[in-house]
Each structure stands twice: as C-alpha cells, then as structure tokens.
Amino acid sequence: MLGRTANGLYWMFRYIERAENSARLIDAGLRMSLTRSEASEDDWDGVLQSAGVRELYDEVHETLTSIDAIDFLLRDRANPSSVMSCIEAGRHNARMVRTALTRETWEATNECYLEMKAMLSKKARPTDMPEIIDMIKRRAGLIRGAFHGTMLRNEIFNFSRIGTFIERADNTARILDVKYYVLLPAVAAVGSSMDNVQWESILRSVSAHRAYGWVYDAELRPANIADFLISNGRMPRSLGYCYEKIASNLGYLEREYGERHAAHDTAERTLASLRSQSIKDIMDQGLHEYLEEFISHNNRLGQEISDGYRFY
Amino acid sequence: MVKNKGTTPLAFDEMMNADSSPRQPYSTYHDWYASQDKNRLIAKSKEAENIFRKTGITFAVYGHADSSEKLIPFDLIPRIISGREWRKLAQGIEQRVIALNAFLDDIYHKQEIIRAGRIPRELIEKNEAFLPQMIGFRPPGGVYTHIVGTDIVRTGEDQFYVLEDNARTPSGVSYMLENRETMMQMFPELFHQNRVRPVENYPYLLRQSLASLAPAGCSGKPRVAVLTPGIYNSAYYEHAFLADQMGVELVEGSDLRVIDGKVKMRTTRGYEAIDVLYRRVDDDFLDPLTFRPDSALGIPGIMDVYRAGNITIANAPGTGISDDKAIYSYMPEIVEFYTGRKPLLENVPTWRCSEPQSLKYVLEHLEELVVKEVHGSGGYGMLVGPTASRKERAVFAEKLKSRPANYIAQPTLSLSTVPILVNKGIAPRHVDLRPYVLVSDKVQIIPGGLTRVALKAGSLVVNSSQGGGTKDTWVLED
Numbered sequence: 001m002l003g004r005t006a007n008g009l010y011w012m013f014r015y016i017e018r019a020e021n022s023a024r025l026i027d028a029g030l031r032m033s034l035t036r037s038e039a040s041e042d043d044w045d046g047v048l049q050s051a052g053v054r055e056l057y058d059e060v061h062e063t064l065t066s067i068d069a070i071d072f073l074l075r076d077r078a079n080p081s082s083v084m085s086c087i088e089a090g091r092h093n094a095r096m097v098r099t100a101l102t103r104e105t106w107e108a109t110n111e112c113y114l115e116m117k118a119m120l121s122k123k124a125r126p127t128d129m130p131e132i133i134d135m136i137k138r139r140a141g142l143i144r145g146a147f148h149g150t151m152l153r154n155e156i157f158n159f160s161r162i163g164t165f166i167e168r169a170d171n172t173a174r175i176l177d178v179k180y181y182v183l184l185p186a187v188a189a190v191g192s193s194m195d196n197v198q199w200e201s202i203l204r205s206v207s208a209h210r211a212y213g214w215v216y217d218a219e220l221r222p223a224n225i226a227d228f229l230i231s232n233g234r235m236p237r238s239l240g241y242c243y244e245k246i247a248s249n250l251g252y253l254e255r256e257y258g259e260r261h262a263a264h265d266t267a268e269r270t271l272a273s274l275r276s277q278s279i280k281d282i283m284d285q286g287l288h289e290y291l292e293e294f295i296s297h298n299n300r301l302g303q304e305i306s307d308g309y310r311f312y
Numbered sequence: 313m314v315k316n317k318g319t320t321p322l323a324f325d326e327m328m329n330a331d332s333s334p335r336q337p338y339s340t341y342h343d344w345y346a347s348q349d350k351n352r353l354i355a356k357s358k359e360a361e362n363i364f365r366k367t368g369i370t371f372a373v374y375g376h377a378d379s380s381e382k383l384i385p386f387d388l389i390p391r392i393i394s395g396r397e398w399r400k401l402a403q404g405i406e407q408r409v410i411a412l413n414a415f416l417d418d419i420y421h422k423q424e425i426i427r428a429g430r431i432p433r434e435l436i437e438k439n440e441a442f443l444p445q446m447i448g449f450r451p452p453g454g455v456y457t458h459i460v461g462t463d464i465v466r467t468g469e470d471q472f473y474v475l476e477d478n479a480r481t482p483s484g485v486s487y488m489l490e491n492r493e494t495m496m497q498m499f500p501e502l503f504h505q506n507r508v509r510p511v512e513n514y515p516y517l518l519r520q521s522l523a524s525l526a527p528a529g530c531s532g533k534p535r536v537a538v539l540t541p542g543i544y545n546s547a548y549y550e551h552a553f554l555a556d557q558m559g560v561e562l563v564e565g566s567d568l569r570v571i572d573g574k575v576k577m578r579t580t581r582g583y584e585a586i587d588v589l590y591r592r593v594d595d596d597f598l599d600p601l602t603f604r605p606d607s608a609l610g611i612p613g614i615m616d617v618y619r620a621g622n623i624t625i626a627n628a629p630g631t632g633i634s635d636d637k638a639i640y641s642y643m644p645e646i647v648e649f650y651t652g653r654k655p656l657l658e659n660v661p662t663w664r665c666s667e668p669q670s671l672k673y674v675l676e677h678l679e680e681l682v683v684k685e686v687h688g689s690g691g692y693g694m695l696v697g698p699t700a701s702r703k704e705r706a707v708f709a710e711k712l713k714s715r716p717a718n719y720i721a722q723p724t725l726s727l728s729t730v731p732i733l734v735n736k737g738i739a740p741r742h743v744d745l746r747p748y749v750l751v752s753d754k755v756q757i758i759p760g761g762l763t764r765v766a767l768k769a770g771s772l773v774v775n776s777s778q779g780g781g782t783k784d785t786w787v788l789e790d
Binding site: 001002006107111259309310 | 365367543555564566579
C-alpha cells in the first residue's frame with residue numbers, strides 16, 4: 001500500500017473520531033446547562049478546554065456565550081476541531097484514499113458530509129440541537145457500520161483502526177486532564193451536588209454515564225471514574241482499551257510486513273504501564289502529570305507510525 | 313428575424329422519424345416508454361441524481377466560485393445505436409486509430425509523410441505538442457496512443473463525422489460505466505427487452521491492455537498504476553474510479569521517485585517498482601527535469617527511465633501532435649498515407665485560419681461557422697457563430713485577425729438529436745458520441761461510449777463544462 005494512502009486512512013479515521021468527540025462534548029455541555037439551576041457560561045469554558053480550542057475561541061469571539069460556543073464547536077471552519085471541519089477533513093481524506101475503501105464505506109462517509117453540510121449551513125437554534133447531535137451520531141455510526149461490515153481485515157483496516165484509537169485516546173486523556181482537579185481526593189468534597197454534576201459531565205463527555213453504573217454501581221467516586229476512563233479494558237473509550245487496540249493492530253502489521261518499528265515498542269510500553277499501574281499509583285504520582293505525559297507519548301507514537309510506515 | 317437559437321428544424325432525430333414513428337433501433341424502447349407513467353420517470357430522474365451525488369461522481373469546474381464539485385446531469389433516455397450502424401463506425405474508428413499510431417511512429421522517426429509532401433514540416437516542428445525528446449524513441453510494443461476517445465457526430469441516417477481524435481488522455485469513460493450501472497439499477501426490465509452489448513468489462517480490458525505493453529525487461533506480473541494530479545483535478549473521480557475498478561494503485565507525483573533506474577512508489581514497506589503508468593497528467597507536467605521545471609505533479613527523471621525502456625507510459629508523451637486541431641484537417645491524408653485506403657469516416661470540412669484565403673472566408677462567414685482554438689479543449693475559447701451575438705462575433709473577429717494560426721473553423725453541423733426527459737415529456741437535444749478505444753497488439757473498441765447531450769434547446773455545445781449532460785449509450789446486438 002502507498003504510504004500516502006496509509007496516511008490518508010489514518011487521518012480519515014482520526015477526523016471522524018474527532019467529529020464525534022466534538023459532538024459528544026457539545027452534548028455534555030448542553031446537558032450540564034440543563035441540569036444546573038443557574039446556567040453558567042463557565043460550563044462552556046470547560047467544554048471548549050476539553051476540545052482543546054479555548055484559546056482559539058477567544059481569537060474569534062469577544063465574549064463567551066453558550067450560543068457562540070456551540071456554533072464554534074459545531075460549524076465554525078476557523079475551528080479545525082469543529083464537527084463540520086472534521087467531517088470535511090475526514091471526507092477529504094476519504095476521497096484521497098477512495099481506492100482503499102469499499103463503496104459502502106465511501107458512500108456512508110460522503111453521505112455524512114452531504115447531510116451535515118446541508119444541516120449545518122445556517123447557525124443552529126438551541127431547539128435544533130438534539131436533532132443535530134443525533135444526526136451526527138447516527139451518521140458516524142453508519143460509517144463505522146459500513147466499515148466494519150464490508151472492509152477486508154488487512155493493512156487498510158489496521159491503519160484505519162490505529163487512527164481511530166490514537167485520536168480517541170487523545171480525546172479521553174484531554175477530557176480527563178481538563179477536569180482532573182475535580183477528581184483529586186483532597187479537593188473533592190464527596191457527595192456535594194456540585195461535584196456530582198462535574199463528575200457526571202465527565203462521564204457524559206465520553207458517553208459512559210450509564211456504563212459506569214453497570215460497572216461500579218451507581219455511586220460516583222472520583223477514583224472509580226478515573227479508573228474507568230484510564231485503566232478499564234472493557235470501556236471502549238478508556239486509554240487502556242485504546243492501547244489494546246493500537247498494539248494489536250500494530251502487531252498485525254508487524255506480522256504481515258515482517259518489520260518492527262519504534263512505534264511497536266512505544267505502544268507496547270504504554271500498554272504495559274496501563275495494565276500494571278493501579279489508579280492509586282497514578283493518583284499518587286499526580287493525575288495531571290500522568291495525563292500530560294500520556295498525551296505527549298501518544299503524539300510521539302503518531303509520529304513514529306508516520307515515520308515507520310513512510311506516510312510522507 | 314427571431315432566431316430559433318440554432319435549432320435546426322431539420323436536424324436528424326435518432327429516435328423519431330419525421331412521421332412520428334420510432335426509428336428501428338428505438339422501437340422496443342419506444343413501446344416501453346409509451347407505457348410508462350411520466351411522473352414515475354421524473355421521480356426516477358431525481359433518484360438517479362441522488363445516486364450520482366451519493367457516489368460522489370462529480371467533477372470540478374475550473375474558475376467557478378462555489379465550484380468545488382458539480383454533478384454532470386444524467387438524462388435517463390438512452391442513446392441507441394443499431395449493430396449495423398456500430399459496425400460501420402467501429403471499422404472507421406479502427407482505421408483511424410491505426411493511422412494515428414503509424415503517424416506518431418513516423419513523425420518521431422523517419423517523417424516520411426513530411427518528405428512525401430503530404431503535410432507541411434513547420435506544422436509539426438513548430439507545434440508545442442511535438443516533443444523532440446521522443447525523436448528516435450519507440451515505446452514498448454510500438455504503441456503511442458493506448459487509449460483513444462474518438463469524438464463523433466452524426467448529421468443523418470448514414471452521415472457520421474469525426475470531430476476530434478482525443479489521443480492524449482481522453483476522459484469521461486467513468487461516466488460511460490456509471491451511466492450504464494445506473495440504468496441497470498433503475499430499469500432492469502429494459503435490459504431484458506433489448507439486447508444491449510456490455511461495456512462493464514472496460515476496466516478489465518484496460519488493465520489487460522496496459523499490462524500487455526509492459527517493458528520487455530519486466531519479469532513477472534506487470535505492476536500497473538494510475539497517475540493523477542490529485543484530489544483537486546477536475547477528473548479526480550475518474551482517476552480514482554479507474555484505479556479502483558482495475559485494482560491498481562492510484563499514485564501522485566509525490567509518491568513516486570526514480571531509484572536505480574526504475575520508477576518506484578513509496579509504500580508502507582518501502583519503495584516498489586512500477587512497470588506501466590497510466591498517467592492522467594499532461595506531458596508538460598510529467599517530468600520537471602525534461603519539461604516544465606515548476607511542475608510539482610510529475611516525477612523528476614521519469615523520462616530517462618522511459619527512454620531507457622524501463623517503464624511504459626500510457627499514453628506516450630508527445631501523442632498530442634496527432635490530435636492537435638491544426639493536424640486534424642490533415643487526417644484524411646494521414647489515414648490514406650498509412651492505411652493505403654480512403655478514410656471510412658469523414659472529417660468535418662475545416663478551414664485553417666493560418667492560410668490567408670481561409671481566414672478571409674472565415675471572417676466573411678463567421679455567423680455560419682464554429683471557430684475553435686487550435687489548442688483549446690472543453691469547449692472553452694470557441695465561437696459558435698449562429699448563436700453568438702453580433703458583438704461576440706466582432707470581438708472574436710479581432711482575435712482571429714491578431715492570431716490567425718491559433719484558430720480553425722468548421723461549418724456549423726446540424727448535429728443529430730436524441731430526446732431528453734423534460735417536465736412536459738420528451739424534447740430533442742443535440743448529441744455527440746465518444747467511443748473508447750484500447751490499443752495494444754490489437755485494437756479494441758468498447759461497444760458504446762459516452763453520449764454528451766446539450767441540455768439547452770437548440771444548443772450545439774455538449775461539453776459538461778458548458779452545461780452539457782450525458783446519456784447511457786446502447787449498442788444493440790443484431
């Protein structure tokens with residue numbers, strides 16, 4: 001396969017993953033403003049930070065309002081992580097690697113783009129938001145379904161999956177890092193309604209508030225939330241799960257090509273530490289420091305994959 | 313006088329006779345059409361548009377504001393050609409394509425046709441499409457133009473003319489294939505009732521044909537790739553489509569590099585050699601070391617590899633000298649010179665404005681003529697005399713006078729019509745035809761091709777960049 005094609009697949013799936021993530025963050029933000037007695041623009045401050053676009057927002061807008069924040073996250077082309085920017089970039093990459101995709105996967109991606117472009121052609125009204133969020137989830141689900149149902153399990157599949165999970169791990173780590181302080185035992189006055197809202201919003205940001213209840217009983221506890229999102233191998237958005245997938249997809253490539261790269265060592269090292277470290281160890285070491293280091297390693301892994309497989 | 317905008321009331325209609333009975337090739341279709349609910353057909357037409365949009369069968373129009381991607385309108389009434397008509401056309405096309413390749417070989421070797429005084433030397437040697445780098449070089453298999461799209465127009469029951477020989481990189485074949493696919497999806501019953509010759513195996517034939525012309529030194533299965541200028545090119549969809557359908561890599565210049573005397577592509581496992589490159593990049597951009605130094609689309613050094621016989625480039629660089637509009641007017645002589653027979657297909661009478669007598673005639677008869685730029689394509693820079701305004705003609709006359717050699721002129725042909733579906737039913741529109749030809753050790757003509765149709769009543773301009781549409785083209789077994 002061409003290095004450029006591997007690169008295109010990797011980014012196509014990173015962007016689709018990011019589009020969904022941005023939509024999920026908006027959803028969590030909306031939810032928070034609904035459940036709070038006094039709706040606060042601060043909620044959106046956190047959401048923009050989680051999306052990693054807080055500073056960019058200030059370059060475009062003078063004041064922080066929920067309407068502007070939603071629009072910025074949803075459809076502003078000045079924000080490369082907005083849902084629309086991501087869908088456009090994902091589809092752009094899909095066009096570039098059209099020959100590597102099944103017709104079903106390409107069409108699902110193209111239709112997602114056409115539909116979202118039409119739907120987001122104007123500024124969305126708050127009343128439209130549930131429909132829009134739903135549509136994004138549904139369209140992304142169709143891409144995923146077509147991809148899983150029709151693609152050969154070969155190198156094309158591996159590079160696509162690697163893109164998905166590198167992006168997802170990055171997203172989850174960032175969401176945690178923005179809110180890490182509310183999870184710290186010293187600060188957390190357990191049980192206050194304020195904290196409950198914050199914790200729940202973290203779980204909502206990764207669509208995991210229901211799943212959490214099944215795994216840890218209904219009680220929200222900071223250590224459990226951190227454990228769920230970092231170590232739990234059954235939680236599809238946890239760092240541990242993402243690295244199981246990354247390592248296994250890199251493993252396929254290693255066997256297929258008979259070639260090992262720096263990326264393999266990095267991924268396996270990260271996976272081993274995710275498996276062995278307990279949440280208590282991580283908390284003791286410092287959650288913020290841990291997450292910062294994770295994000296930087298995750299970026300480095302992306303670079304090593306790009307070098308090893310000759311993306312450029 | 314109110315002009316009927318160039319509609320020639322006497323235009324030959326391919327579906328209906330003057331007495332409102334259907335012509336023979338359309339008789340089965342006509343019965344089917346008569347039994348159809350018109351609203352259902354209109355709905356089907358929308359459905360077809362959705363299929364095209366969803367599939368992403370789009371093209372880019374250069375210089376349009378909200379351009380990025382447009383659909384070429386598809387009309388769902390097929391253009392039907394009888395087996396007898398087709399045989400006649402196919403023989404004529406084959407003769408012409410053989411002559412084109414023989415001409416190219418001659419022009420880049422002994423130039424016997426010039427010595428024989430059949431065409432002027434300066435026409436070749438002063439022509440930008442003539443590549444001195446090709447002199448004395450014979451491509452693998454001796455084939456220069458591997459893929460040809462011969463543009464044909466019809467003016468009557470038995471009158472066919474060749475309008476252009478597209479011997480460089482003819483495009484549009486993906487529309488031929490997608491149009492058929494769409495028709496079969498929407499109206500399967502029509503393909504039970506009519507015996508339509510298949511076109512679907514084109515990608516397979518193309519791959520076979522390309523592979524058979526791999527360089528002599530190629531051992532094992534030849535590796536074929538399609539070279540595209542990239543995602544922003546107007547025909548990108550087609551490049552991706554063909555690579556996909558042939559099951560070969562779609563590469564860009566940035567993927568390729570000359571290493572150890574071979575052209576290699578950068579894969580996830582290192583550099584791998586390519587034997588046959590179906591390039592959809594113009595000559596000028598192919599090799600910045602040989603041609604345009606500013607080209608970012610090409611591969612530095614590919615021409616050296618080519619001349620060393622280590623890669624096949626299809627079509628060969630320099631084939632443009634055979635389909636240049638100035639050369640076109642000499643095609644009857646060219647065909648006769650190399651095949652020893654009169655051309656089976658006629659050329660459209662052509663005035664070369666470089667000749668003072670012709671220029672004078674053209675200027676005096678602008679309102680009857682179509683004037684084209686010698687190097688233009690896509691319907692840009694042309695004047696359709698009968699439909700142009702007085703002012704447009706005056707402006708064009710000035711251009712003609714300042715650069716006469718840049719233009720040729722042809723009579724406005726009364727192109728045949730085929731009906732299209734409109735809100736009120738059907739209405740005749742002018743069409744042309746581009747069949748696709750593959751050349752290897754044999755000449756294969758795909759039975760069908762791309763029918764382009766002017767969607768505006770009376771318009772003779774069928775180019776998609778100028779608001780033309782397409783139709784599925786049927787060649788019947790009979």
